[in-house]
Amino acid sequence: MSESISGVGIGLGTARGPVARMAERAPAPKDEKSTRDAAEEAARVREAVAAVAAELNSRAEAAGGAARDVLEAQAMMAEDPTLEEAVQARLDQGKTAEFAVHDAFAEFRATLEAVGGYLGERAADLDDVAARVIAHLRGEPAPGVPSPGHPFVLVAPDLAPADTALLDLDPASPNRVLALVTTDGGPTSHTAILAREKGIVAVVGAAGAAALQDGDVVIVDAASGAVTTHASDEELADADRRIAERAAAEAAPVTPGALADGTAIPLLANLGSSKGAAEAVELGAEGVGLFRTEFLFLSSKEAPTVEAQRAEYAQLLRAFAGKKVVVRVLDAGADKPLPFLNDAPEENPALGLRGIRALRVSEQILRDQLTALAQANEEAGADLWVMAPMIATVDETRYFTSLARELGIRVAGVMVEVPAVALLAERVLKHADFASIGTNDLTQYTMAADRLLGTVANLQDPWHPAVLKLIEQVGAAGAANGKPVGICGEAAADPLLAVVLVxxxxxxxxxxxxALADVRFSLGRFTADDAKRIAQAALDADDAAGARAAARAAAGN
Structure with a gap:
């Protein structure tokens, strides 16, 4: 008899094959006296850290996209001066290099976990960096993905960004990763985000997968969030049929996003820099629904000039000339403090001076960015829309849209990430030209559950009816005011949730x-009336799991 292990599916894909488990990390170093002097041990640490940072940066360059940002951040962690000092303090006490690294990183990890938020999430990445440095010191291979010599389904507690970024997905490779199953994590974890970006068939948060053994043949069905073991011949044949159908759908000519009745639903790309523009166009993006501009600011000690910004924006806008491009102005604060904007310590930065609040205090930075965007679009000729993050009030809406129009932006809108704006959406949309719902932040603020904190991962689910009701309210306000309402959070990449959102x-x-191909295929299966019926089924549920199950049933899945 077949058995099913439940988790959260990423995308629509199906895969089947033998399991290969991620190797367990080597045991922690013992606290013992070193046979070398402190200077010799310090030299060993410096060499190991430099080698690990170089390897992470090399992987970042090869990976590109969101993975590049994550891996470069890990490389910076490895060389953090605070960690270097902590390691040296232990070496001065006569500890071994291996134990000094282990103990210093563990202390720093605990500090980050206590801070929570984005920095709390980075604590898990520290484990991977420490393990790599210690492996180098021991002369052992770095922890990583197995190479069984045949295609396999990778099963792991979770994956470090360095591993997820460069998974072998080449169909001709003997070590091709067919699918990814994790026992930990959730739909907004780095593993899930990178798996979605790379189109990997994945089920995350499948706790029961811990019992799987190397060689077990499983079916991984992302659409249902299930991992099937001991499958019958009929189930295996059905999995093969679905794999072939999806491959055919991916190979079909790219068409604009639309429902089965012809209702147009433009499918746009989320981009973090202009480097991903060509790939997005190739995959069928009809424009850009979220262009994050933070990359221009986060590595600087001072705000970039109008000219520097204009050149970067023009590069993106030229790639989408004549198409819609929605740019989010600088979203700094909370997990992204900037020395020239808002680096003052706050008790709870997620609820502090971030987004539009920080920009309003430092208005010249906002003025320069809006000016650069307007100038860039004059030469590039895209359909430029600009929106402000973390809007919470009607007053903030009026402030931003008025300033944007003053500086040459023709279409100015707001992000809906705070429940207050969703509740006042009809009034807000009398001033804004459009609304774009950031489901990641809207979920965490609605549920009072940090989206980057694993301890409350069960609440970080955009399927929750409370979140869906707020989205419904914004959608109704958009219809009443004749204003478009977009979705730019991770929820839009969930093929069934995409139907609900519509x-x-x-x-x-x-x-x-x-994710574009899966969402395009999913929308094409349903009419507008179907989408409303499926959405209502989800709204009538009591919790996220119930909403997901009700939508599947209503959709006939």
């Missing part, structure tokens, strides 16, 4: 480019 009033969807 049923709630979303008029466009933006996502990682790799």
């Amino acid at each position: 049923g709630l009033g979303a008029t466009s969807l933006s996502m990682a480019p790799a």
Whole structure:
């Protein structure tokens, strides 16, 4: 008899094959006296850290996209001066290099976990960096993905960004990763985000997968979030049929996003820099629904000039000339403090001076960015829309849209990430030209659950009816005011949730480019009336799991 292990599926894909488990990390170093002097041990640490940082940067360059940002951040962690000092203090006490690294990183990890938020999430990445440095010191291979010599389904507690970024997905490779199953994590974890970006068939948070053994043949069905073991011949044949159908759908000519009745639902790309523009166009993006501009600011000690910004924006806008491009102005604060904007310590930065609040205090930075965007679009000729993050009030809406129009932006809108704006959406949309719902932040603020904190991962689910009701309210306000309502959070990349979002009033969807094919296929199965019916089934549920199950049943899945 077959058995099913439940988790959260990423995308629509299906895969089947033998399991290969991620190797367990080597045991922690013992606290013992070193046979070398402190200077010799310090030299060993410096060499190991430099080698690990170089390897992470090399992987970042090869990976590109969101993975590049994550891996470069890990490389910076490895060389953090605070960690270097902590390691040296232990070496001065006569500890071994291996134990000094282990103990210093563990202390720093605990500090980051206590801070929570984005920095709390980075604590897990520290484990991977420490393990790599210690492996180098021991002369052992770095922890990583197995190479069994045949295609396999990778099963792991979770994956470090360095591993997820460069998974072998080449169909001709003997070590091709067919699918990814993790026992930990959730739909907004780095593993899930990178898997979605790369189009990997994945089920995350499948706790029961811990019992799987190397060689077990499983079916991984992302659409249902299930991992099937001991499958019958009929189930295996059905999996092969679905794999072939999806391959055919991916190979079909790219068409604009639309429902089965012809209702147009533009499918747009989320981009973090202009480097991903060509790939997004190739995968069928009809424009850009979220262009994050933070990359221009985060590595600087001072705000970039108007000219520097104009050149970067023009590069992106030229790639989408004549198409819609939605740019989010600088979203700094909370997990992204900047020395020239808002680096003052706050008790709870997620609820502090971030987004539009920080920009309003430092208005010249906002003025320069809006000016650069307007100038860039004059030479590039895209359909430029600009929006502000973390809007919470009607007053903030009026402030931003008025300033944007003053500086030459023709279409100015707001992000809906705070429940207050969703509740006042009809008034807000009397001033804004459009609304774009950031489901990641809207979920965490609605559920009072940090989206980057594993301890409350069960609440970080955009399927929750409370979140869906707020989205419905924004959709209704958009219809009443004749204003478009887009979705630019991770929720838009969930093929079934995308249908629900359209049923709630979303008029466009933006996502990682790799998710476009699955979402396009999913929308094409249903009419507008179907989408409303499926959305209502989800709204009538009591919790996220119930909403997901009700939508599947209503969709006939």
